[in-house]
Amino acid sequence: MSFFKRIFKRDIHNEIASRNPIGKFRVKKELKSGEKQALLGEVLEGVIYPGYKLKGDGVALVRRLKQGDKEIDFAVEYDEVVILLEGKIRVKENDILEVYQS
Template sequence: MDVSFLKRLLGRIEDHEVEVVSTKPVGKFRVEKTLKVINRQVLVGEVTEGLIYPGYKVKGKAVSPIMRIERSHKRVDFAVAGDRVALMLEYEIPCEEGEELEIYQS
């Protein structure tokens, strides 16, 4: 099995580079709390603007693709303004409670 696949699966890649290509955010997300689940960072909070899909990128002090979105402990295909959801990220980004992060299309 490919070792790089295992590292990505376990979230142990330290030297990742993710870029935001689009210039205008498609949404905003307010962080209520951060968790660590199976070596992945999970942001719990509210979508304050726009529409969010897995694969979109979260941008704060760093950038990470969204791997999965859950609402009420169930996987969903997207989230809209007003939804309280959990975003599982591919990479860990530094953020604090109350911080509003921008969401960009891939």
């Protein structure tokens, strides 16, 4: 554990670097992929890249994006994608999550 983590006792995975959301994502269905969480949904605004963060009831890092059976580099407005997350957030069907750069 690093010096700053011990002093401030914060988990850096739960931090968001930017103040303004750069996009929105609507959850259609939550999928379980072993211990990892995956969300099926639609990009409502902006662009989503791996490494960005989703904020709902908690914060999770976007690990990978899939469209159909194909892994993609980014998702844009109106794309229906599966987002594989690192970390867990509580979501329900039709929740709208904010997307932030990390």
